[in-house]
Amino acid sequence: MDDDKGFRRKDAALLLLFFLGIGFYFLPVLDIAFNSARPVLGIPLSILWLFCCTCYLVGLVVMFSRIHFSSWVEEVDSGRSA
Amino acid sequence: MNALIIGSLLFYALVTAALGLWTRGRNEDTSEDYYVASRSVSWLHLGLTVTATWFSTFSFLGAPGFFFTKGVKWYVSFTFYTFGGVVLFWFFSRKIWLMGRGKNYITPADLLADFYNSVLIRYLVGIVSLIALVPYALIQLVGIGKAVEVATNNFISYETVVISTGVVTAFYVFTGGVRAVLWTDIIQGILFAFVIVVAMGIAVYAAGGLSSGFAAAVEKRPELFVFAEGDFLNTVSFMATWTIGFITLPHLWQRSYMADSADGLIKSGIVVAFGGLLMITALMVTGVLCISFMDVAGDSDKLIVTMFSEHCPYAVPLLILAVFASGMSTVDSQLLTASSIFVRDIVKPLKSSLDTRTERLLGQYFLVGLIAVLVVLALLPDAQGPIIALATKGTALAVMLFIPLLGPTYLPAANKVSAVGALTLGSLYYVLADIGYVDTAFGLTSFLSALLLNTVVFFFLYFCTKK
Numbered sequence: 001m002d003d004d005k006g007f008r009r010k011d012a013a014l015l016l017l018f019f020l021g022i023g024f025y026f027l028p029v030l031d032i033a034f035n036s037a038r039p040v041l042g043i044p045l046s047i048l049w050l051f052c053c054t055c056y057l058v059g060l061v062v063m064f065s066r067i068h069f070s071s072w073v074e075e076v077d078s079g080r081s082a
Numbered sequence: 083m084n085a086l087i088i089g090s091l092l093f094y095a096l097v098t099a100a101l102g103l104w105t106r107g108r109n110e111d112t113s114e115d116y117y118v119a120s121r122s123v124s125w126l127h128l129g130l131t132v133t134a135t136w137f138s139t140f141s142f143l144g145a146p147g148f149f150f151t152k153g154v155k156w157y158v159s160f161t162f163y164t165f166g167g168v169v170l171f172w173f174f175s176r177k178i179w180l181m182g183r184g185k186n187y188i189t190p191a192d193l194l195a196d197f198y199n200s201v202l203i204r205y206l207v208g209i210v211s212l213i214a215l216v217p218y219a220l221i222q223l224v225g226i227g228k229a230v231e232v233a234t235n236n237f238i239s240y241e242t243v244v245i246s247t248g249v250v251t252a253f254y255v256f257t258g259g260v261r262a263v264l265w266t267d268i269i270q271g272i273l274f275a276f277v278i279v280v281a282m283g284i285a286v287y288a289a290g291g292l293s294s295g296f297a298a299a300v301e302k303r304p305e306l307f308v309f310a311e312g313d314f315l316n317t318v319s320f321m322a323t324w325t326i327g328f329i330t331l332p333h334l335w336q337r338s339y340m341a342d343s344a345d346g347l348i349k350s351g352i353v354v355a356f357g358g359l360l361m362i363t364a365l366m367v368t369g370v371l372c373i374s375f376m377d378v379a380g381d382s383d384k385l386i387v388t389m390f391s392e393h394c395p396y397a398v399p400l401l402i403l404a405v406f407a408s409g410m411s412t413v414d415s416q417l418l419t420a421s422s423i424f425v426r427d428i429v430k431p432l433k434s435s436l437d438t439r440t441e442r443l444l445g446q447y448f449l450v451g452l453i454a455v456l457v458v459l460a461l462l463p464d465a466q467g468p469i470i471a472l473a474t475k476g477t478a479l480a481v482m483l484f485i486p487l488l489g490p491t492y493l494p495a496a497n498k499v500s501a502v503g504a505l506t507l508g509s510l511y512y513v514l515a516d517i518g519y520v521d522t523a524f525g526l527t528s529f530l531s532a533l534l535l536n537t538v539v540f541f542f543l544y545f546c547t548k549k
Contacts, residue, residue: 018169022162022166025158025161025162026314028154028158028308028309029158029309029314029317030309030314031309031311035308035309036307036308037300037304037307037308039293039296039297039300042292042293042296042297043292043293043296044154044296044300044307046154046307046308046309047154047157047296047307047366047370050154050157050158050161051363051366053161054161054165054359054362054363055359057161057162057165057166057355058165058355058356058358058359060165060169061165061168061169061351061352061355062352062355064169064172065172065348065349065351065352068172069172069176069344069348072176072344073343073344073345073348076180076343076344077343077344077345
């Protein structure tokens with residue numbers, strides 16, 4: 001039961017991080033922040049911000065695969081689930 | 083140069099045809115093997131084929147053109163739907179895969195009709211899936227035709243390219259089925275990724291470096307690097323269409339059935355994510371830097387071809403090959419899926435005695451007929467407009483399958499009344515709103531209005547009929 005709760009907490013944390021990622025994307029779209037063409041490191045700020053958001057999502061994808069789905073994969077591939 | 087282009091295209095056609103014949107000898111004579119490779123596809127193979135299928139001519143020709151004309155607005159949609167799509171893929175496709183493995187599903191309708199125990203749903207899903215596939219497949223042929231025509235200065239006509247692409251694709255898919263598609267997808271995907279990186283290199287070089295290129299682009303078109311008021315709804319609409327489309331487009335849904343294991347399915351998502359990061363970044367840099375040194379009036383789909391022709395003409399044959407690859411890697415999967423849908427969702431309910439071998443044969447002949455229709459459609463003048471709009475319409479229809487999919491995946495108490503109501507009303511409304519016959523709700527786009535109606539109808543009927 002404790003494991004199950006732990007798993008759910010990890011799920012919730014990852015989903016929260018994912019929705020946070022969506023929020024990051026909308027900061028410039030809604031003109032809250034980073035909606036500027038000012039160059040930072042030679043790249044327009046809005047583009048640089050969206051690139052960072054993209055890398056963040058790729059990182060989350062890797063975390064999802066390792067944390068969220070690992071027990072499901074183990075269960076299904078070992079034949080414990082139909 | 084033209085001789086080199088023709089030679090490389092012929093060589094490529096021969097290689098893909100040979101792959102079709104080679105894989106034919108490895109196929110089992112069943113529809114399950116012909117359409118989903120007997121559910122034996124490894125993680126790397128699956129990841130590469132999903133990436134190659136996802137990044138189509140639309141990405142190759144349409145995306146740089148969109149970065150060029152829409153700038154940062156396009157970047158947010160394009161990046162989000164690829165990675166959001168992967169996350170959705172895991173949450174839904176693992177359940178789709180598990181159910182498919184247990185009950186030998188091949189088409190989206192196999193799963194939905196079985197869960198809702200309804201032949202009507204099978205027909206509805208089958209018809210929506212076919213309608214969703216046609217415009218999307220059409221843009222591949224149109225894209226290839228346009229690119230080759232521009233790159234060869236009309237030496238090879240649009241019509242010749244469209245017809246020969248149709249013939250080659252039909253040949254290897256007809257003979258080799260999904261195994262031929264999977265192998266050609268690997269070659270096509272790698273070639274496609276390589277040329278995108280080359281395109282980025284050309285753009286950086288022509289712009290005089292990354293920083294100076296970005297600076298010149300900002301100076302020339304500053305409005306493309308900031309979001310304006312009113313961009314929000316269009317951005318959300320586009321993001322939602324393609325993010326959900328990642329799992330509900332029938333040819334991608336069918337790939338969910340192919341994984342050899344749960345581990346393979348999950349790992350394939352990582353391949354797609356990293357492949358996506360590489361390709362989207364390269365496409366973005368190429369499209370945005372082109373702003374600084376190019377002027378393309380009218381059809382932005384021709385941007386990348388024009389860039390190669392003007393700044394690196396010797397690489398044009400490579401570009402043409404990549405355009406062929408990107409188009410074929412999508413259209414072959416769509417043809418195969420459409421043929422499986424025709425046989426299993428339209429014909430089989432009428433003639434239940436079909437054995438698996440006849441099913442396969444019937445699918446092969448339908449496939450040839452369908453590509454003939456697509457070639458004719460691609461030759462019509464109306465089909466040659468900006469290609470992305472066509473693909474989005476098809477994908478938007480496929481998204482109407484998403485809410486009914488909640489039943490078998492997360493809402494076991496859902497029933498066929500809610501699924502039929504949502505699917506029928508959502509799809510009809512989208513088509514009518516898109517052609518301007520009915521108004522959209524709350525100032526939303528036609529797609530978001532239809533998705534809202536689809537969702538409301540599903541849950542309203544679900545709660546009304548829940549026992």
